[in-house]
Amino acid sequence: MLTMPRLAVLAAMLIASVPALAATYDAHYRVEADPAVGNLRVELKLSGEQLPGKLVFSIDPQRHRNFTSTDSVEIQGASVTWRPRGKYSRLHYDFVVNHERAPGRFDSLMTQDWALFRADKLVPRVRVTAARGLESRATMEFQLPAQWTAVSAYPTTSDELMQIDDPERRFDRPLGWMLIGKLGKRSESIGGVQTIVAAPAGDNARRQDMLSFLNWNLPHLLGVFPEFPRRLLVVSAGDPLWRGGLSAPASLFLHASRPLISENRTSTLLHELVHVAMGIHGDGESDWIVEGLAEYYSIETLHRSGGISEQRYTEAMERLAKWGSSSINLMSEKSSGATTARAVIVMREVDAEIRSLTRGKASLDDVARELARRRGEVSLELLQATAQKIAGNPLKSLDRATLSGQTAKPAPTP
Structure with a gap:
């Protein structure tokens, strides 16, 4: 038989076990x-x-x-x-x-x-x-x-x-x-x-050009990132604002002077759109992953949409490979231009290796999509684990020693 004190304890336990109503x-x-x-x-x-x-x-x-x-x-x-x-x-x-x-x-x-x-x-x-x-x-x-x-x-x-x-x-x-x-x-x-492009009245921002550019390219980006925000704001203005692009949740800023496609076949607008799509940031040594994915997909999206030809796509990758060759160690808190260039080539190698291991059934798209689903902080270890899960094997293209410029130590003499 339950005594009153025991009933009180039991009642308190039952109340504590019920989730609080919002x-x-x-x-x-x-x-x-x-x-x-x-x-x-x-x-x-x-x-x-x-x-x-x-x-x-x-x-x-x-x-x-x-x-x-x-x-x-x-x-x-x-x-x-x-x-x-x-x-x-x-x-x-x-x-x-x-x-x-x-x-x-x-x-x-x-x-x-x-x-x-x-x-x-x-x-x-x-x-x-x-x-x-x-x-x-x-x-x-x-x-x-x-x-x-x-x-x-x-x-x-x-x-x-x-x-x-x-x-x-x-x-x-x-x-x-x-x-x-x-x-x-x-x-x-x-x-x-729902895509909105806005700028101060009278500014030289090319609102209609940007909207047409997005009509052409955004659907291809959505194919990689289906969880893209359902509402997007692009704001633009000229000097004395900072001459670049800056992303934020479901929105981005692009200086009015920035071309939609640069001479090197990259696109600041698409680069920032990838940041919006993925919502990731690097740990203390992995900004190259964040910037490398954004730059890779800015070029890749243009390639897939027909915005640049196969020849110009190849030329863009060759230029990046040459520029990135001076970046020996990718591991840094802030990715430089050369580091980002090399990171793009690494992403291309990751894509090729995954396609080879899976006989074309998977690609870097699957890795990027999974990172975008998780959002938040990304590291080399997370990238390696995600790619291995999709490819079925560890990737040689993501070997830390290679990415950080380290040389393998010789095996000890018996």
């Missing part, structure tokens, strides 16, 4: 543009029956300023701790848009007519302490000057609210590129991907 609260981002001072004023409003107990933001003190709240907020260097109370709380701060990536070249900029920036810089990284099962339901709106509009990688509701959803986290934080201001844009569905 509960939600609203997180609403309101962003007001002030081009006169180059700032965006951010308000984060939380509301619901239950709110997180603490949010700790990792800020850049030079760009995130003037924090205030309806509840407790503590600022210590690069850390801001916000403790919401009750069923309703607000946090306010200023975000300095302008940021130089190189002297005189900006990767975030605000003018009198527009602003280009990363949403994940606008809202800094945050650690949230909340009850088990408690999740946010987030939206974002912009308060803009007359004739200004906003575009992002997020869908917009009929009342101009962006729906922010990050399924990997319980607290939704906006990510990717955003462009606000007096804009010109083109939009089209390509292979099931």
